[in-house]
Every structure is written in structure tokens, then in C-alpha cells.
Amino acid sequence: MEEKLPVFESIFSIDCLIFGFEAGVLKILLIERGDEPFKDWFALPGYIVKQDESLDDAADRILYELTGLRDLPMKQFHTFGEVNRHPQGRVITVGYYALIRVNSQKELRPTAHLARKAIWHPVSDLPKLAFDHTDIFNKGFAKIRRRLNHQPIAFDLLPEKFTLTQLQGLYEAILDKKLDKRNFRKKMLSYGFLKELVEKQKGVSYRAAKLYKFDKRKYAKIFQNELTAE
Template identity: 80%
Template sequence: MEVALPTFNSVFSIDCVIFGFEAGELKILLIERNQEPFKDWLALPGYIVEQDESIDDAAERILYELTGLRDLHMQQFHTFGEVNRHPQGRVITVAYYALIRINGQKELRPVTQYARKAFWHPVNELPKLAFDHSEIFETGFNKIRRRLNYQPIAFELLPEKFTLTQLQSLYEAVLNKKLDKRNFRKKMLSYGFLKELDEKQKGVSYRAAKLYKFDRRKYAKIFNNELNLDK
């Protein structure tokens, strides 16, 4: 009983929720669509998966084509498969998130015609998005909010060297609540994966803060130990 796979007009797509942090605010990357359906609408960067690429590869490619961004560490978080989520046919979409340092230098420039432009938008006061992208964003935002507690994702959003106040304000932005300064510092430093640098912040008109770095190797060591000790 050998059965060929059916041929359906079914399409996989990828949608990306890319978070950035700038001026104490959490932002995501949106595009302005230049293609029907939802032409001229704002949307998450997303497009169709080719037949000969894995979905992880597709996610990288699609993000690059629509925004010019490359080499992000993207992570799948949910698949949306309602029948009528796309007005033109059956499209199941796998949603990915990534976190990056917003960098004024790095220009956002779509490589394809499908997006007219790409830009950062604060996660608060998001406009209505094309398709079910508002729902996709919400789901992704909830995921990273949860993951912030057990994965070192905060450091992907900050510059390589950062102050403890910057780190705290990122946590506050994602979790949407105030944290206690002394307790926050005590706890963060107690983990032992932050490396204090000899440098200080520059260009501020008040006392400059010490800079820190995230030590990925120490983090891995600590994390592995925790898994192995297993009391």
C-alpha cells in the first residue's frame, strides 16, 4: 500500500516577531506591505516558505528579504493554522521571534518588492495589523515575557556593554512592572554571569555608571551545573 502524497493548494509561511530595545522602550519590527492582500497595511515581516528549504532557513531568508536584517538567532514559538486566516487560500504560518540590539547605523531596507519599508514600532500602541498578525504578536510577546525568567534573552537586546540600570529598565519594559533597584542588582550579580568592566558609561551629564558584559561561557557553566547537580 504505497500512497503518493496528495497535491494541495496549501502553503506554509513564516511570520517574524522581532523585538528591539531603544530609549527604554520595547519595539517590534513592522513592514508596510506592497502586495495584495492587505496592500498598504502594516504587518509582521512574513512570507512563503520555499519547497527546498527548512522552516528555520526560511525564517532567516524571509526576514532578510523584507528588512535587510541578517544572522539573528530566530526561534519558533507557535504555528497558526486556522482555515481562513489568509483570504486567498489555505496558509499555515509558523511564527518565529528574535531579539536584537537596535542599532541606528544598521539600515532597514527591504530587498524585495513585497515590502515598501521596514521600521521599528513601540510594542505599546501597536496599530491593527494585517491578517491575524496582532494575535501572532500577542502570543509571541507572552512567550518572551515568560522566557525572560529562565533564558538569557535580555542580553540579546542590549548593547554588548551595558549598565545595570539599562538591564533593569529592559526587564521593567518587558514585564511591564517596576522592580526594586537594590534587589534587582543583588540578584543579577549573584548569578555570577555578569562581568564587571573597567569602563564607564560615556556621554551622560551625570555620574557615569559602570559597564557590564554578559559572560556567555560562565552562564553555560552555571546552567549546566544546575541541570547536573540535581539535588
């Protein structure tokens, strides 16, 4: 602490890209802003990092304040630092993402005034977003699409028990293309980390499908070498 650092009036913030999968549609969480700038616009949940909290902690806190969601496994994906990205001053923002089960979450309840409300919105039809949030979305979504091929991130979006058809539908929603049913199932099952349950799907007016679980322990065993990758 011997010498002083030069101080600039600059701020950093967090913006969160929270994906969910509901009724076969891929969605993200948006807030409707109740304050200027961009009052009444839709935006990614995001706000300013405090001086005494790490980025990861800030991401948790901010998401909670703006949406009511808590303790999601968020990961950083990119930092956006264009000089004029915020109309009120220099704000550098760190983008975080998470993939979650929509229905496992309580109702969306922002506590901060900035968020008038929080909603799930289909990614295929996003409105114009505040600030450079559309860029942030695009960058983050591209990253997730790439990661889908290497990491078991899809299971975070599904209920604990799911059918292979649901899983395939999710892959198709994220990758935005049709996949071959037989090849998809063969490949998924060949990994060995899906656990077949005795229980079957209920309440459908056609042949009930088998339910599966994602088995984290098996996954960790099988891919312990590759876990170095993130």
C-alpha cells in the same frame, strides 16, 4: 518514494517577531505592505516557505528579503493554522521570534517588493496589523515575557556593554512593571554571569555608572544542567 502522497493546495509561511530596545522603549519590526492583500497595512515580516528549504532557513531568508536583517538567532514559538486566516487561501504560518540590538544593525533595507519599508514600532502602541498578526504578536510576546524569568534573553537586546540601570529598564519594559533597584541588582549579580568592566559610562551629566558585559561562557558553565530547557 513508492506511493504518492495526496496533495492539497496548501501553503505554509513564516512570520517573524523581531524585538528591539531603543531609547528605553521596547519595539518590534514591522513592514508596510506594498502588495495586496492588506496593501498599505502594517504587518509582521513574513512570507511563503519554499519547497526545498527548512523552516529555519526560510525564516532567515524571508526576514532578509523583507527587512535586510540577516542571520538572527530566531526561534520558533507557535504555528497558526486557522482555516480562514488568509483571505486568498489556506496558509498555515509558523511564528518565529528573535531579540536583537537595534543599533548593531545596518539600515533596514527590504529587497522584496512586498515590503515597501520596514520600521521599528513601539510594542505599547501597535497599529492594527494585517491578517491575524496581532494574535501572533500577542502569543509571541507572552512567550517572551515568560521566558525572561528563566533564560538570559534580555542581553540580546542590549549593547555589548551596558549598565545595570539599562538592564533593569529593559526588564521593566518587557514585564511592564517597576522592579526594586536593590533587589534587582543583587539578584543579577548573584548569578555570576555578569562581568564588571573597568570602563564606565560616558557623556552623562551625572555620576557615571559601571559598565557590564554578559559572559556567555560563565553562563554556560553555571547553567549547564538547565540548558536542556529551551
